Amino acid sequence: MEESGEGHRMSSTERRRPPTIHDVARVAGVSRGTVSRVLNGGHNVSPGAAEAVRAAIRKTGYVVNRHARSLITGRSDSVAFLLTEPQEKLFEDPNFNVLLRGCTQALAAHDVPLLLMIAGTPAERRRVTRYVTAGHVDGVLLVSSHTGDPVAEQLVEAGIPVVACGKPIGRKGRTARLAHVAADDRDGAREMVRHLVSLGRRRIATVAGPMDTPGGVDRLAGWREVLVEAGLPAGEELVAHGDYSRDGGERATAELLERVPDLDALFVASDLMARGALAALERAGRRVPRDVAVGGFDDSPAAVSGLPELTTIRQPWDRISSEMVRVLMGLIGGEEPSAVILPTELVRRESA
Amino acid sequence: MEESGEGHRMSSTERRRPPTIHDVARVAGVSRGTVSRVLNGGHNVSPGAAEAVRAAIRKTGYVVNRHARSLITGRSDSVAFLLTEPQEKLFEDPNFNVLLRGCTQALAAHDVPLLLMIAGTPAERRRVTRYVTAGHVDGVLLVSSHTGDPVAEQLVEAGIPVVACGKPIGRKGRTARLAHVAADDRDGAREMVRHLVSLGRRRIATVAGPMDTPGGVDRLAGWREVLVEAGLPAGEELVAHGDYSRDGGERATAELLERVPDLDALFVASDLMARGALAALERAGRRVPRDVAVGGFDDSPAAVSGLPELTTIRQPWDRISSEMVRVLMGLIGGEEPSAVILPTELVRRESA
DNA sequence: CTGAAAGCGCTTACAG
DNA sequence: CTGAAAGCGCTTACAG
Numbered sequence: 001m002e003e004s005g006e007g008h009r010m011s012s013t014e015r016r017r018p019p020t021i022h023d024v025a026r027v028a029g030v031s032r033g034t035v036s037r038v039l040n041g042g043h044n045v046s047p048g049a050a051e052a053v054r055a056a057i058r059k060t061g062y063v064v065n066r067h068a069r070s071l072i073t074g075r076s077d078s079v080a081f082l083l084t085e086p087q088e089k090l091f092e093d094p095n096f097n098v099l100l101r102g103c104t105q106a107l108a109a110h111d112v113p114l115l116l117m118i119a120g121t122p123a124e125r126r127r128v129t130r131y132v133t134a135g136h137v138d139g140v141l142l143v144s145s146h147t148g149d150p151v152a153e154q155l156v157e158a159g160i161p162v163v164a165c166g167k168p169i170g171r172k173g174r175t176a177r178l179a180h181v182a183a184d185d186r187d188g189a190r191e192m193v194r195h196l197v198s199l200g201r202r203r204i205a206t207v208a209g210p211m212d213t214p215g216g217v218d219r220l221a222g223w224r225e226v227l228v229e230a231g232l233p234a235g236e237e238l239v240a241h242g243d244y245s246r247d248g249g250e251r252a253t254a255e256l257l258e259r260v261p262d263l264d265a266l267f268v269a270s271d272l273m274a275r276g277a278l279a280a281l282e283r284a285g286r287r288v289p290r291d292v293a294v295g296g297f298d299d300s301p302a303a304v305s306g307l308p309e310l311t312t313i314r315q316p317w318d319r320i321s322s323e324m325v326r327v328l329m330g331l332i333g334g335e336e337p338s339a340v341i342l343p344t345e346l347v348r349r350e351s352a
Numbered sequence: 353m354e355e356s357g358e359g360h361r362m363s364s365t366e367r368r369r370p371p372t373i374h375d376v377a378r379v380a381g382v383s384r385g386t387v388s389r390v391l392n393g394g395h396n397v398s399p400g401a402a403e404a405v406r407a408a409i410r411k412t413g414y415v416v417n418r419h420a421r422s423l424i425t426g427r428s429d430s431v432a433f434l435l436t437e438p439q440e441k442l443f444e445d446p447n448f449n450v451l452l453r454g455c456t457q458a459l460a461a462h463d464v465p466l467l468l469m470i471a472g473t474p475a476e477r478r479r480v481t482r483y484v485t486a487g488h489v490d491g492v493l494l495v496s497s498h499t500g501d502p503v504a505e506q507l508v509e510a511g512i513p514v515v516a517c518g519k520p521i522g523r524k525g526r527t528a529r530l531a532h533v534a535a536d537d538r539d540g541a542r543e544m545v546r547h548l549v550s551l552g553r554r555r556i557a558t559v560a561g562p563m564d565t566p567g568g569v570d571r572l573a574g575w576r577e578v579l580v581e582a583g584l585p586a587g588e589e590l591v592a593h594g595d596y597s598r599d600g601g602e603r604a605t606a607e608l609l610e611r612v613p614d615l616d617a618l619f620v621a622s623d624l625m626a627r628g629a630l631a632a633l634e635r636a637g638r639r640v641p642r643d644v645a646v647g648g649f650d651d652s653p654a655a656v657s658g659l660p661e662l663t664t665i666r667q668p669w670d671r672i673s674s675e676m677v678r679v680l681m682g683l684i685g686g687e688e689p690s691a692v693i694l695p696t697e698l699v700r701r702e703s704a
Numbered sequence: 705c706t707g708a709a710a711g712c713g714c715t716t717a718c719a720g
Numbered sequence: 721c722t723g724a725a726a727g728c729g730c731t732t733a734c735a736g
Contacts, residue, residue: 134415
C-alpha cells in the first residue's frame with residue numbers, strides 16, 4: 001500500500017516526487033537494470049521485456065532524472081551557448097539572435113538543453129570558465145566577433161569541446177585546434193564588390209569591421225582584391241572602420257564622405273553598420289542607390305528593417321548554427337576538431 | 353601516492369575527473385560532512401575548520417558537482433526561459449533580446465543558469481512541458497505575447513513556479529494564480545496620446561496589437577480613453593490591427609491611410625510596427641512628423657534603427673527582467689504568486 | 705537475456 | 721561542533 005504525505009502538509013509549491021526507474025520496474029515486473037537498458041538503446045533486452053517496460057513508462061509518465069544519470073555517466077547532456085562580447089553590443093546585432101535560435105533548435109533535436117551564458121566582463125569570464133571547466137556542460141558554442149579570445153584558449157586547453165562561430169585569427173598554433181564554422185567572408189566580399197563594379201561604379205569605398213575580427217580582415221581583403229584586379233582605386237583613403245554597430249557605421253561613413261566626396265559606392269561590412277551608413281548618406285543629401293550604391297553584409301533582419309532595403313551578402317545562418325551543433329556533438333563524441341567554411345550568396349534589393 | 357591513468361590512454365577529449373568533496377576533506381583534514389556544511393552556509397562549523405576547508409577548496413580548485421547536489425536536494429538550481437511564440441516572430445522583436453539578456457544576468461547574480469527553450473509548435477510544447485514537469489528546472493520565466501497560453505496553465509497546474517512577462521488575460525480564475533510582471537500598458541498609451549493631443553493633433557488613429565494580447569487590449573483602451581476625454585473622434589474607423597511585426601504595421605497603416613486620409617497622428621502599439629508604419633507613410637508621400645506625427649511603444653532598438661527616430665513609450669525592460677527573476681526566486685522559495693506592474697516613460701525623439 | 709550489487713558525489717539527520 | 725552513515729536515482733560491469 002502506498003503511503004504519501006504521512007501527515008506533513010504539502011506547501012503550495014511542493015510537488016509530488018516524480019516516478020523513478022524503480023516504479024517503472026515494479027509496474028513492468030522487471031529489474032531496474034532492465035529498465036535502464038531499454039532507456040539506453042534497448043540492447044540485450046528481449047522484445048517482451050522491452051514492450052512491458054515501454055508500457056510501464058507510458059503508464060507512470062516516467063521521465064529520466066538527468067541529475068542521477070549525469071552523476072554516473074559524467075556527462076551533463078547539456079551545452080553552453082557562450083557570448084563573450086561586451087554586453088551592450090551583443091543583442092543589438094540581429095545575427096546573434098538568428099544564431100541563438102538556430103542552435104537552440106538544432107540542439108533540441110538531440111534533446112540537449114542549451115544554457116545561455118554571457119561573459120562580457122573579466123569577472124563574468126572567470127565565473128563562466130570555472131563553471132564550464134567544472135564539467136557542468138559537455139561543450140561550448142562560442143560566439144564572439146573578436147578573436148584571440150582568452151576564454152576560447154582556456155577552454156580548449158582544459159580539454160573542453162568548443163566550436164567557435166567565425167574563423168579564429170588569434171595567435172597561431174594556440175587556436176589551431178579550435179573547431180569553427182564560418183561563412184566565406186572573403187569570397188562574399190568579392191562577390192559584392194564585383195556586383196558594384198558591374199553596376200558601373202568606379203569610386204568604391206568601404207566601411208570595414210575591426211581588424212581583430214575575421215569579418216573585419218577578410219571582407220576588407222575581398223574588397224581590395226576585386227578593385228585591384230579591376231584596376232580601380234583601392235587606397236587607404238577609401239577605407240574607414242566601424243565597430244559593427246549602427247552608430248559606428250554612421251560615423252565611418254561621415255568620415256568617408258568628408259575624405260572622398262565623390263565616392264559612388266560603399267561596401268559596408270555589416271548590415272547594421274550599413275543602416276548607419278544610409279542615415280549618414282541621407283543627412284548628406286545623397287540618394288541611394290542613384291548617387292551612392294550601398295552593399296551590406298549578413299542579410300540580417302537589419303537589411304529589411306528600413307528603406308531602402310539593403311542589397312547584401314547572405315550568411316547562411318541556419319546552416320552555420322546546425323553545423324556548429326553537428327561539429328560540437330562530434331567533438332563531444334571524441335572526434336577531432338574541424339573547420340567548416342560555408343558559401344555566401346548575393347541578395348539584390350534596393351540599395352545597389 | 354596518487355595513481356592516475358593506470359595504463360589506459362586518455363583520448364584527446366577525455367578530461368581528468370575534477371576534485372570532489374572527498375579530496376577537499378582530505379586536504380583540509382576534516383570529514384566530508386564538514387566540507388558540505390561550509391559549502392552550505394557554514395553553520396555549525398568552527399572558524400578553524402571553516403578556514404581549513406576554504407583553503408583546501410582554493411588549493412584543489414574544487415567546484416561543487418551540481419548533479420550530485422541536485423540528486424539529493426531535489427532542486428536543479430536552474431531555471432528555464434521559455435518562449436512560446438511562433439518561431440519566426442520571436443527573434444524579430446528586439447524586446448525579447450533585451451528581456452533575455454536581462455534575465456540571464458539577473459540569474460547569473462544568483463549563480464543560476466538559464467536554459468533557453470523554444471516551444472513554437474504543439475510538438476515542441478509537449479516536449480518542453482514534459483521536460484519542465486519532470487523537475488529538470490526549478491521554475492520558468494514565460495514569455496509569450498499571446499495569452500490564454502495552454503503551456504502556462506499546464507505548468508501552474510503541475511505546481512511549477514512560473515512568472516509570465518505581461519499580464520495574462522486568459523480564462524479568469526485559471527490564470528489568476530499566474531505570477532507576472534508587466535509595464536503599465538494602459539497608462540503608457542494614455543501618456544502618448546495625451547502627448548499627441550498636446551501637439552495639436554486632432555485625427556489620431558491607432559495601429560493596435562492583436563486583441564488576444566494584453567498590449568493589444570490595454571494600449572487600445574488607453575488610446576480611446578484619452579480621445580474620448582478630450583472630445584476627439586475615437587471610432588472604429590480609426591483603428592487597425594497589426595501582429596507586432598514590421599510588415600503588419602505597414603499593412604495596417606496603409607489600410608488606415610485609405611480609410612482616414614486626413615489623419616494627422618498615429619499611435620502605433622509597438623516600435624517595430626511603427627517602423628512599418630513609417631515606411632507606409634513614406635510610400636504615401638506623408639512627411640513625419642509634419643504631416644503625421646507617429647508615436648510608438650516599447651523604446652526598443654527598433655526605435656532608433658532608422659530615421660526618423662521614434663518618439664515612444666519606454667518599457668522598463670531592465671526592471672521587468674530583474675523583477676521577473678526576483679518573483680520567480682520567491683516562488684521557488686515558497687512565496688505566493690504576485691503581480692508587479694511597472695510604470696512607463698515617454699521618450700521624445702523626432703517622430704512626434 | 706536478466707538480476708543483484710556497486711558506486712557516481714553530494715546532503716542531512718543522527719549520534720556523540 | 722564533528723564524523724559515520726544512509727540514501728538521492730541512475731548506469732554498468734559482473735554473474736548467471
